[in-house]
Amino acid sequence: MNATLSGFKESIIINVILLGFLAFPYYKKTILVLFIPCIYLLLYILPTFTTIIRAQSWIQGKSNETAREQAYQTLLNEENDQKIIDNNWEFLTNRFSETSMFTTYLKTVPQQYPYYALDILINSCYMIIPRIFWEEKPDTERLAMERVYRSGVAQRSSPVSAKTRPVTDGYLSAGVTGVFVYMLIYGMLAQALCNLSEKLFGGYQLGCIVIFNSIFQQLWRGNTLEFMLNNIFYGYILMLVIHFVLKQTKSLQRLYENHTHHSFL
Structure with a gap:
Protein backbone atom coordinates (compact mmCIF):
# COMPACT_ATOMS: atom_id res chain seq x y z
CA MET A 1 0.00 0.00 0.00
CA ASN A 2 2.92 2.35 0.57
CA ALA A 3 3.63 2.28 -3.16
CA THR A 4 0.28 3.98 -3.79
CA LEU A 5 1.45 6.96 -1.73
CA SER A 6 4.59 7.64 -3.75
CA GLY A 7 2.91 9.46 -6.63
CA PHE A 8 4.89 7.37 -9.11
CA LYS A 9 3.40 4.80 -11.47
CA GLU A 10 6.56 2.70 -11.60
CA SER A 11 6.54 1.70 -7.94
CA ILE A 12 3.00 0.35 -8.22
CA ILE A 13 3.60 -1.45 -11.50
CA ILE A 14 6.85 -3.02 -10.26
CA ASN A 15 5.17 -4.33 -7.11
CA VAL A 16 2.38 -5.90 -9.16
CA ILE A 17 4.89 -7.49 -11.54
CA LEU A 18 6.96 -8.87 -8.65
CA LEU A 19 3.87 -10.35 -7.02
CA GLY A 20 3.00 -11.95 -10.34
CA PHE A 21 6.47 -13.46 -10.67
CA LEU A 22 6.36 -14.83 -7.13
CA ALA A 23 2.92 -16.36 -7.61
CA PHE A 24 3.48 -17.70 -11.14
CA PRO A 25 5.19 -21.01 -10.16
CA TYR A 26 2.20 -21.88 -7.98
CA TYR A 27 -0.70 -20.37 -9.96
CA LYS A 28 0.41 -20.45 -13.59
CA LYS A 29 -3.03 -20.53 -15.22
CA THR A 30 -4.47 -17.89 -12.90
CA ILE A 31 -1.59 -15.49 -13.51
CA LEU A 32 -1.75 -15.99 -17.28
CA VAL A 33 -5.50 -15.31 -17.31
CA LEU A 34 -5.31 -12.24 -15.05
CA PHE A 35 -2.20 -10.64 -16.57
CA ILE A 36 -3.84 -8.68 -19.40
CA PRO A 37 -6.86 -7.50 -17.32
CA CYS A 38 -4.53 -6.33 -14.54
CA ILE A 39 -2.31 -4.40 -16.94
CA TYR A 40 -5.38 -2.84 -18.54
CA LEU A 41 -6.73 -1.84 -15.13
CA LEU A 42 -3.41 -0.30 -14.11
CA LEU A 43 -3.16 1.69 -17.33
CA TYR A 44 -6.71 2.91 -16.80
CA ILE A 45 -6.45 4.11 -13.21
CA LEU A 46 -2.78 5.02 -12.63
CA PRO A 47 -2.52 8.20 -14.76
CA THR A 48 -5.37 9.84 -12.85
CA PHE A 49 -4.50 8.26 -9.51
CA THR A 50 -0.87 9.44 -9.47
CA THR A 51 -1.79 12.89 -10.81
CA ILE A 52 -4.15 13.43 -7.88
CA ILE A 53 -1.60 12.13 -5.37
CA ARG A 54 0.96 14.61 -6.67
CA ALA A 55 -1.46 17.53 -6.74
CA GLN A 56 -2.83 16.86 -3.25
CA SER A 57 0.37 15.76 -1.51
CA TRP A 58 3.25 17.40 -3.38
CA ILE A 59 1.68 20.77 -4.21
CA GLN A 60 -1.06 21.34 -1.63
CA GLY A 61 0.86 19.67 1.18
CA LYS A 62 -1.93 17.37 2.34
CA SER A 63 -1.14 14.11 4.11
CA ASN A 64 -0.50 11.04 1.98
CA GLU A 65 -3.55 9.28 3.36
CA THR A 66 -5.79 12.25 2.51
CA ALA A 67 -4.37 12.43 -1.00
CA ARG A 68 -4.93 8.71 -1.53
CA GLU A 69 -8.53 8.93 -0.28
CA GLN A 70 -9.19 11.81 -2.68
CA ALA A 71 -7.74 9.77 -5.52
CA TYR A 72 -10.01 6.83 -4.69
CA GLN A 73 -13.06 9.08 -4.59
CA THR A 74 -12.19 10.60 -7.96
CA LEU A 75 -11.83 7.20 -9.59
CA LEU A 76 -15.12 5.93 -8.16
CA ASN A 77 -17.10 9.02 -9.13
CA GLU A 78 -18.85 8.50 -12.47
CA GLU A 79 -18.80 12.25 -13.13
CA ASN A 80 -15.03 12.05 -13.58
CA ASP A 81 -15.11 9.48 -16.39
CA GLN A 82 -14.16 12.04 -19.04
CA LYS A 83 -11.34 13.37 -16.87
CA ILE A 84 -9.98 9.85 -16.50
CA ILE A 85 -10.19 9.28 -20.25
CA ASP A 86 -8.37 12.55 -20.96
CA ASN A 87 -5.62 11.70 -18.46
CA ASN A 88 -5.21 8.25 -19.98
CA TRP A 89 -4.97 9.66 -23.49
CA GLU A 90 -2.37 12.18 -22.39
CA PHE A 91 -0.37 9.45 -20.68
CA LEU A 92 -0.54 6.94 -23.54
CA THR A 93 0.29 9.47 -26.25
CA ASN A 94 2.91 11.56 -24.43
CA ILE A 129 26.72 14.73 0.88
CA PRO A 130 24.33 14.05 3.79
CA ARG A 131 22.14 17.01 4.68
CA ILE A 132 23.26 16.75 8.29
CA PHE A 133 26.68 18.00 7.11
CA TRP A 134 25.24 20.57 4.70
CA GLU A 135 22.02 22.16 5.90
CA GLU A 136 21.72 24.35 2.79
CA LYS A 137 22.06 21.42 0.43
CA PRO A 138 19.78 21.94 -2.62
CA ASP A 139 16.61 19.88 -2.89
CA THR A 140 17.36 16.96 -5.21
CA GLU A 141 13.95 16.96 -6.90
CA ARG A 142 14.03 20.69 -7.60
CA LEU A 143 17.60 20.59 -8.84
CA ALA A 144 16.87 17.71 -11.21
CA MET A 145 13.72 19.40 -12.52
CA GLU A 146 15.48 22.66 -13.39
CA ARG A 147 16.70 21.40 -16.77
CA VAL A 148 13.21 20.04 -17.44
CA TYR A 149 11.70 23.48 -16.90
CA ARG A 150 14.52 25.18 -18.77
CA SER A 151 13.86 23.19 -21.94
CA GLY A 152 10.10 23.63 -21.67
CA VAL A 153 9.35 19.93 -21.22
CA ALA A 154 7.11 20.75 -18.24
CA GLN A 155 5.83 23.90 -16.57
CA ARG A 156 6.72 24.81 -13.00
CA SER A 157 3.03 24.85 -12.10
CA SER A 158 2.54 21.31 -13.39
CA PRO A 159 2.33 18.44 -10.85
CA VAL A 160 4.16 16.02 -13.16
CA SER A 161 7.59 14.63 -12.39
CA ALA A 162 9.27 14.47 -15.79
CA LYS A 163 12.89 14.15 -14.75
CA THR A 164 15.51 13.21 -17.33
CA ARG A 165 16.65 9.64 -17.88
CA PRO A 166 20.17 8.28 -18.51
CA VAL A 167 20.04 8.74 -22.29
CA THR A 168 18.80 12.30 -21.90
CA ASP A 169 21.39 13.20 -19.27
CA GLY A 170 24.09 11.81 -21.53
CA TYR A 171 22.87 13.90 -24.45
CA LEU A 172 22.50 17.05 -22.38
CA SER A 173 26.06 16.63 -21.12
CA ALA A 174 27.87 16.13 -24.43
CA GLY A 175 25.53 15.24 -27.26
CA VAL A 176 25.84 11.89 -29.04
CA THR A 177 29.28 11.31 -27.52
CA GLY A 178 27.81 11.86 -24.09
CA VAL A 179 25.09 9.28 -24.75
CA PHE A 180 27.66 6.67 -25.81
CA VAL A 181 29.98 7.26 -22.86
CA TYR A 182 27.17 7.58 -20.34
CA MET A 183 25.35 4.41 -21.39
CA LEU A 184 28.59 2.43 -21.65
CA ILE A 185 29.54 3.34 -18.09
CA TYR A 186 25.96 2.77 -16.94
CA GLY A 187 25.90 -0.77 -18.33
CA MET A 188 29.35 -1.66 -17.06
CA LEU A 189 28.57 -0.33 -13.59
CA ALA A 190 25.24 -2.14 -13.37
CA GLN A 191 26.84 -5.42 -14.43
CA ALA A 192 29.73 -4.95 -12.02
CA LEU A 193 27.38 -4.33 -9.09
CA CYS A 194 25.31 -7.38 -10.02
CA ASN A 195 28.43 -9.56 -10.28
CA LEU A 196 29.70 -8.28 -6.94
CA SER A 197 26.34 -9.02 -5.31
CA GLU A 198 26.44 -12.58 -6.59
CA LYS A 199 30.03 -13.00 -5.43
CA LEU A 200 29.39 -11.65 -1.93
CA PHE A 201 26.13 -13.50 -1.35
CA GLY A 202 26.77 -16.80 -3.02
CA GLY A 203 25.07 -16.73 -6.37
CA TYR A 204 22.13 -15.59 -8.41
CA GLN A 205 19.21 -16.27 -6.07
CA LEU A 206 20.37 -14.30 -3.05
CA GLY A 207 22.94 -12.03 -4.66
CA CYS A 208 21.10 -10.89 -7.77
CA ILE A 209 17.40 -11.47 -7.13
CA VAL A 210 17.30 -10.35 -3.49
CA ILE A 211 20.24 -8.05 -2.77
CA PHE A 212 20.94 -6.41 -6.14
CA ASN A 213 17.31 -5.94 -7.16
CA SER A 214 16.37 -4.67 -3.71
CA ILE A 215 19.14 -2.12 -3.31
CA PHE A 216 19.72 -1.04 -6.91
CA GLN A 217 16.16 -1.13 -8.22
CA GLN A 218 16.61 2.27 -9.88
CA LEU A 219 19.00 0.66 -12.34
CA TRP A 220 16.10 -1.30 -13.84
CA ARG A 221 14.86 1.67 -15.85
CA GLY A 222 17.23 4.45 -14.94
CA ASN A 223 16.64 7.79 -13.31
CA THR A 224 18.11 11.23 -13.38
CA LEU A 225 21.78 11.16 -12.40
CA GLU A 226 21.23 13.16 -9.20
CA PHE A 227 19.10 10.35 -7.82
CA MET A 228 20.97 7.41 -9.35
CA LEU A 229 24.46 8.33 -8.19
CA ASN A 230 23.18 8.80 -4.65
CA ASN A 231 21.43 5.43 -4.79
CA ILE A 232 24.49 3.65 -6.21
CA PHE A 233 26.91 5.17 -3.70
CA TYR A 234 24.93 4.47 -0.55
CA GLY A 235 23.52 1.24 -1.96
CA TYR A 236 27.06 -0.03 -2.43
CA ILE A 237 27.91 0.85 1.17
CA LEU A 238 24.70 -0.80 2.40
CA MET A 239 25.50 -3.96 0.46
CA LEU A 240 28.93 -4.20 2.08
CA VAL A 241 27.43 -3.56 5.52
CA ILE A 242 24.85 -6.32 5.03
CA HIS A 243 27.59 -8.71 3.94
CA PHE A 244 29.74 -7.76 6.93
CA VAL A 245 26.88 -8.25 9.40
CA LEU A 246 25.96 -11.63 7.93
CA LYS A 247 29.57 -12.74 8.13
CA GLN A 248 29.97 -11.57 11.71
CA THR A 249 26.81 -13.37 12.75
CA LYS A 250 28.02 -16.45 10.86
CA SER A 251 24.93 -16.42 8.68
CA LEU A 252 27.19 -16.65 5.66
CA GLN A 253 29.44 -19.61 5.04
CA ARG A 254 32.37 -19.58 2.66
CA LEU A 255 32.84 -22.12 -0.06
CA TYR A 256 35.80 -22.40 -2.34
CA GLU A 257 35.00 -23.85 -5.73
CA ASN A 258 37.42 -23.78 -8.63
CA HIS A 259 39.64 -21.44 -6.61
CA THR A 260 36.94 -18.77 -6.49
CA HIS A 261 35.19 -17.46 -3.41
CA HIS A 262 31.47 -17.96 -2.97
CA SER A 263 29.20 -17.42 -0.01
CA PHE A 264 25.69 -18.56 0.71
CA LEU A 265 23.07 -18.41 3.41
Missing part, protein backbone atom coordinates in the same frame (compact mmCIF):
# COMPACT_ATOMS: atom_id res chain seq x y z
CA ARG A 95 4.11 10.01 -21.18
CA PHE A 96 3.99 6.24 -21.85
CA SER A 97 7.05 6.71 -24.03
CA GLU A 98 9.60 9.40 -23.23
CA THR A 99 10.49 9.86 -26.90
CA SER A 100 8.45 13.05 -27.21
CA MET A 101 10.20 14.58 -24.20
CA PHE A 102 13.61 13.61 -25.55
CA THR A 103 12.87 15.27 -28.89
CA THR A 104 12.16 18.50 -27.00
CA TYR A 105 15.65 18.39 -25.54
CA LEU A 106 17.03 17.78 -29.03
CA LYS A 107 15.36 20.98 -30.21
CA THR A 108 16.59 23.15 -27.35
CA VAL A 109 20.13 21.82 -26.74
CA PRO A 110 22.50 23.03 -28.09
CA GLN A 111 20.38 25.29 -30.34
CA GLN A 112 19.04 27.44 -27.51
CA TYR A 113 21.13 26.34 -24.54
CA PRO A 114 24.69 24.96 -24.42
CA TYR A 115 25.54 21.44 -23.32
CA TYR A 116 25.76 20.98 -19.57
CA ALA A 117 29.20 19.33 -19.78
CA LEU A 118 30.11 18.21 -16.25
CA ASP A 119 27.43 20.27 -14.46
CA ILE A 120 25.02 17.34 -14.08
CA LEU A 121 27.77 15.09 -12.72
CA ILE A 122 28.97 17.77 -10.29
CA ASN A 123 25.44 18.37 -9.02
CA SER A 124 25.03 14.62 -8.57
CA CYS A 125 28.18 14.47 -6.46
CA TYR A 126 26.76 17.23 -4.26
CA MET A 127 23.71 15.06 -3.62
CA ILE A 128 25.89 12.39 -2.00
Whole structure:
Protein backbone atom coordinates (compact mmCIF):
# COMPACT_ATOMS: atom_id res chain seq x y z
CA MET A 1 0.00 0.00 0.00
CA ASN A 2 2.92 2.35 0.57
CA ALA A 3 3.63 2.28 -3.16
CA THR A 4 0.28 3.98 -3.79
CA LEU A 5 1.45 6.96 -1.73
CA SER A 6 4.59 7.64 -3.75
CA GLY A 7 2.91 9.46 -6.63
CA PHE A 8 4.89 7.37 -9.11
CA LYS A 9 3.40 4.80 -11.47
CA GLU A 10 6.56 2.70 -11.60
CA SER A 11 6.54 1.70 -7.94
CA ILE A 12 3.00 0.35 -8.22
CA ILE A 13 3.60 -1.45 -11.50
CA ILE A 14 6.85 -3.02 -10.26
CA ASN A 15 5.17 -4.33 -7.11
CA VAL A 16 2.38 -5.90 -9.16
CA ILE A 17 4.89 -7.49 -11.54
CA LEU A 18 6.96 -8.87 -8.65
CA LEU A 19 3.87 -10.35 -7.02
CA GLY A 20 3.00 -11.95 -10.34
CA PHE A 21 6.47 -13.46 -10.67
CA LEU A 22 6.36 -14.83 -7.13
CA ALA A 23 2.92 -16.36 -7.61
CA PHE A 24 3.48 -17.70 -11.14
CA PRO A 25 5.19 -21.01 -10.16
CA TYR A 26 2.20 -21.88 -7.98
CA TYR A 27 -0.70 -20.37 -9.96
CA LYS A 28 0.41 -20.45 -13.59
CA LYS A 29 -3.03 -20.53 -15.22
CA THR A 30 -4.47 -17.89 -12.90
CA ILE A 31 -1.59 -15.49 -13.51
CA LEU A 32 -1.75 -15.99 -17.28
CA VAL A 33 -5.50 -15.31 -17.31
CA LEU A 34 -5.31 -12.24 -15.05
CA PHE A 35 -2.20 -10.64 -16.57
CA ILE A 36 -3.84 -8.68 -19.40
CA PRO A 37 -6.86 -7.50 -17.32
CA CYS A 38 -4.53 -6.33 -14.54
CA ILE A 39 -2.31 -4.40 -16.94
CA TYR A 40 -5.38 -2.84 -18.54
CA LEU A 41 -6.73 -1.84 -15.13
CA LEU A 42 -3.41 -0.30 -14.11
CA LEU A 43 -3.16 1.69 -17.33
CA TYR A 44 -6.71 2.91 -16.80
CA ILE A 45 -6.45 4.11 -13.21
CA LEU A 46 -2.78 5.02 -12.63
CA PRO A 47 -2.52 8.20 -14.76
CA THR A 48 -5.37 9.84 -12.85
CA PHE A 49 -4.50 8.26 -9.51
CA THR A 50 -0.87 9.44 -9.47
CA THR A 51 -1.79 12.89 -10.81
CA ILE A 52 -4.15 13.43 -7.88
CA ILE A 53 -1.60 12.13 -5.37
CA ARG A 54 0.96 14.61 -6.67
CA ALA A 55 -1.46 17.53 -6.74
CA GLN A 56 -2.83 16.86 -3.25
CA SER A 57 0.37 15.76 -1.51
CA TRP A 58 3.25 17.40 -3.38
CA ILE A 59 1.68 20.77 -4.21
CA GLN A 60 -1.06 21.34 -1.63
CA GLY A 61 0.86 19.67 1.18
CA LYS A 62 -1.93 17.37 2.34
CA SER A 63 -1.14 14.11 4.11
CA ASN A 64 -0.50 11.04 1.98
CA GLU A 65 -3.55 9.28 3.36
CA THR A 66 -5.79 12.25 2.51
CA ALA A 67 -4.37 12.43 -1.00
CA ARG A 68 -4.93 8.71 -1.53
CA GLU A 69 -8.53 8.93 -0.28
CA GLN A 70 -9.19 11.81 -2.68
CA ALA A 71 -7.74 9.77 -5.52
CA TYR A 72 -10.01 6.83 -4.69
CA GLN A 73 -13.06 9.08 -4.59
CA THR A 74 -12.19 10.60 -7.96
CA LEU A 75 -11.83 7.20 -9.59
CA LEU A 76 -15.12 5.93 -8.16
CA ASN A 77 -17.10 9.02 -9.13
CA GLU A 78 -18.85 8.50 -12.47
CA GLU A 79 -18.80 12.25 -13.13
CA ASN A 80 -15.03 12.05 -13.58
CA ASP A 81 -15.11 9.48 -16.39
CA GLN A 82 -14.16 12.04 -19.04
CA LYS A 83 -11.34 13.37 -16.87
CA ILE A 84 -9.98 9.85 -16.50
CA ILE A 85 -10.19 9.28 -20.25
CA ASP A 86 -8.37 12.55 -20.96
CA ASN A 87 -5.62 11.70 -18.46
CA ASN A 88 -5.21 8.25 -19.98
CA TRP A 89 -4.97 9.66 -23.49
CA GLU A 90 -2.37 12.18 -22.39
CA PHE A 91 -0.37 9.45 -20.68
CA LEU A 92 -0.54 6.94 -23.54
CA THR A 93 0.29 9.47 -26.25
CA ASN A 94 2.91 11.56 -24.43
CA ARG A 95 4.11 10.01 -21.18
CA PHE A 96 3.99 6.24 -21.85
CA SER A 97 7.05 6.71 -24.03
CA GLU A 98 9.60 9.40 -23.23
CA THR A 99 10.49 9.86 -26.90
CA SER A 100 8.45 13.05 -27.21
CA MET A 101 10.20 14.58 -24.20
CA PHE A 102 13.61 13.61 -25.55
CA THR A 103 12.87 15.27 -28.89
CA THR A 104 12.16 18.50 -27.00
CA TYR A 105 15.65 18.39 -25.54
CA LEU A 106 17.03 17.78 -29.03
CA LYS A 107 15.36 20.98 -30.21
CA THR A 108 16.59 23.15 -27.35
CA VAL A 109 20.13 21.82 -26.74
CA PRO A 110 22.50 23.03 -28.09
CA GLN A 111 20.38 25.29 -30.34
CA GLN A 112 19.04 27.44 -27.51
CA TYR A 113 21.13 26.34 -24.54
CA PRO A 114 24.69 24.96 -24.42
CA TYR A 115 25.54 21.44 -23.32
CA TYR A 116 25.76 20.98 -19.57
CA ALA A 117 29.20 19.33 -19.78
CA LEU A 118 30.11 18.21 -16.25
CA ASP A 119 27.43 20.27 -14.46
CA ILE A 120 25.02 17.34 -14.08
CA LEU A 121 27.77 15.09 -12.72
CA ILE A 122 28.97 17.77 -10.29
CA ASN A 123 25.44 18.37 -9.02
CA SER A 124 25.03 14.62 -8.57
CA CYS A 125 28.18 14.47 -6.46
CA TYR A 126 26.76 17.23 -4.26
CA MET A 127 23.71 15.06 -3.62
CA ILE A 128 25.89 12.39 -2.00
CA ILE A 129 26.72 14.73 0.88
CA PRO A 130 24.33 14.05 3.79
CA ARG A 131 22.14 17.01 4.68
CA ILE A 132 23.26 16.75 8.29
CA PHE A 133 26.68 18.00 7.11
CA TRP A 134 25.24 20.57 4.70
CA GLU A 135 22.02 22.16 5.90
CA GLU A 136 21.72 24.35 2.79
CA LYS A 137 22.06 21.42 0.43
CA PRO A 138 19.78 21.94 -2.62
CA ASP A 139 16.61 19.88 -2.89
CA THR A 140 17.36 16.96 -5.21
CA GLU A 141 13.95 16.96 -6.90
CA ARG A 142 14.03 20.69 -7.60
CA LEU A 143 17.60 20.59 -8.84
CA ALA A 144 16.87 17.71 -11.21
CA MET A 145 13.72 19.40 -12.52
CA GLU A 146 15.48 22.66 -13.39
CA ARG A 147 16.70 21.40 -16.77
CA VAL A 148 13.21 20.04 -17.44
CA TYR A 149 11.70 23.48 -16.90
CA ARG A 150 14.52 25.18 -18.77
CA SER A 151 13.86 23.19 -21.94
CA GLY A 152 10.10 23.63 -21.67
CA VAL A 153 9.35 19.93 -21.22
CA ALA A 154 7.11 20.75 -18.24
CA GLN A 155 5.83 23.90 -16.57
CA ARG A 156 6.72 24.81 -13.00
CA SER A 157 3.03 24.85 -12.10
CA SER A 158 2.54 21.31 -13.39
CA PRO A 159 2.33 18.44 -10.85
CA VAL A 160 4.16 16.02 -13.16
CA SER A 161 7.59 14.63 -12.39
CA ALA A 162 9.27 14.47 -15.79
CA LYS A 163 12.89 14.15 -14.75
CA THR A 164 15.51 13.21 -17.33
CA ARG A 165 16.65 9.64 -17.88
CA PRO A 166 20.17 8.28 -18.51
CA VAL A 167 20.04 8.74 -22.29
CA THR A 168 18.80 12.30 -21.90
CA ASP A 169 21.39 13.20 -19.27
CA GLY A 170 24.09 11.81 -21.53
CA TYR A 171 22.87 13.90 -24.45
CA LEU A 172 22.50 17.05 -22.38
CA SER A 173 26.06 16.63 -21.12
CA ALA A 174 27.87 16.13 -24.43
CA GLY A 175 25.53 15.24 -27.26
CA VAL A 176 25.84 11.89 -29.04
CA THR A 177 29.28 11.31 -27.52
CA GLY A 178 27.81 11.86 -24.09
CA VAL A 179 25.09 9.28 -24.75
CA PHE A 180 27.66 6.67 -25.81
CA VAL A 181 29.98 7.26 -22.86
CA TYR A 182 27.17 7.58 -20.34
CA MET A 183 25.35 4.41 -21.39
CA LEU A 184 28.59 2.43 -21.65
CA ILE A 185 29.54 3.34 -18.09
CA TYR A 186 25.96 2.77 -16.94
CA GLY A 187 25.90 -0.77 -18.33
CA MET A 188 29.35 -1.66 -17.06
CA LEU A 189 28.57 -0.33 -13.59
CA ALA A 190 25.24 -2.14 -13.37
CA GLN A 191 26.84 -5.42 -14.43
CA ALA A 192 29.73 -4.95 -12.02
CA LEU A 193 27.38 -4.33 -9.09
CA CYS A 194 25.31 -7.38 -10.02
CA ASN A 195 28.43 -9.56 -10.28
CA LEU A 196 29.70 -8.28 -6.94
CA SER A 197 26.34 -9.02 -5.31
CA GLU A 198 26.44 -12.58 -6.59
CA LYS A 199 30.03 -13.00 -5.43
CA LEU A 200 29.39 -11.65 -1.93
CA PHE A 201 26.13 -13.50 -1.35
CA GLY A 202 26.77 -16.80 -3.02
CA GLY A 203 25.07 -16.73 -6.37
CA TYR A 204 22.13 -15.59 -8.41
CA GLN A 205 19.21 -16.27 -6.07
CA LEU A 206 20.37 -14.30 -3.05
CA GLY A 207 22.94 -12.03 -4.66
CA CYS A 208 21.10 -10.89 -7.77
CA ILE A 209 17.40 -11.47 -7.13
CA VAL A 210 17.30 -10.35 -3.49
CA ILE A 211 20.24 -8.05 -2.77
CA PHE A 212 20.94 -6.41 -6.14
CA ASN A 213 17.31 -5.94 -7.16
CA SER A 214 16.37 -4.67 -3.71
CA ILE A 215 19.14 -2.12 -3.31
CA PHE A 216 19.72 -1.04 -6.91
CA GLN A 217 16.16 -1.13 -8.22
CA GLN A 218 16.61 2.27 -9.88
CA LEU A 219 19.00 0.66 -12.34
CA TRP A 220 16.10 -1.30 -13.84
CA ARG A 221 14.86 1.67 -15.85
CA GLY A 222 17.23 4.45 -14.94
CA ASN A 223 16.64 7.79 -13.31
CA THR A 224 18.11 11.23 -13.38
CA LEU A 225 21.78 11.16 -12.40
CA GLU A 226 21.23 13.16 -9.20
CA PHE A 227 19.10 10.35 -7.82
CA MET A 228 20.97 7.41 -9.35
CA LEU A 229 24.46 8.33 -8.19
CA ASN A 230 23.18 8.80 -4.65
CA ASN A 231 21.43 5.43 -4.79
CA ILE A 232 24.49 3.65 -6.21
CA PHE A 233 26.91 5.17 -3.70
CA TYR A 234 24.93 4.47 -0.55
CA GLY A 235 23.52 1.24 -1.96
CA TYR A 236 27.06 -0.03 -2.43
CA ILE A 237 27.91 0.85 1.17
CA LEU A 238 24.70 -0.80 2.40
CA MET A 239 25.50 -3.96 0.46
CA LEU A 240 28.93 -4.20 2.08
CA VAL A 241 27.43 -3.56 5.52
CA ILE A 242 24.85 -6.32 5.03
CA HIS A 243 27.59 -8.71 3.94
CA PHE A 244 29.74 -7.76 6.93
CA VAL A 245 26.88 -8.25 9.40
CA LEU A 246 25.96 -11.63 7.93
CA LYS A 247 29.57 -12.74 8.13
CA GLN A 248 29.97 -11.57 11.71
CA THR A 249 26.81 -13.37 12.75
CA LYS A 250 28.02 -16.45 10.86
CA SER A 251 24.93 -16.42 8.68
CA LEU A 252 27.19 -16.65 5.66
CA GLN A 253 29.44 -19.61 5.04
CA ARG A 254 32.37 -19.58 2.66
CA LEU A 255 32.84 -22.12 -0.06
CA TYR A 256 35.80 -22.40 -2.34
CA GLU A 257 35.00 -23.85 -5.73
CA ASN A 258 37.42 -23.78 -8.63
CA HIS A 259 39.64 -21.44 -6.61
CA THR A 260 36.94 -18.77 -6.49
CA HIS A 261 35.19 -17.46 -3.41
CA HIS A 262 31.47 -17.96 -2.97
CA SER A 263 29.20 -17.42 -0.01
CA PHE A 264 25.69 -18.56 0.71
CA LEU A 265 23.07 -18.41 3.41
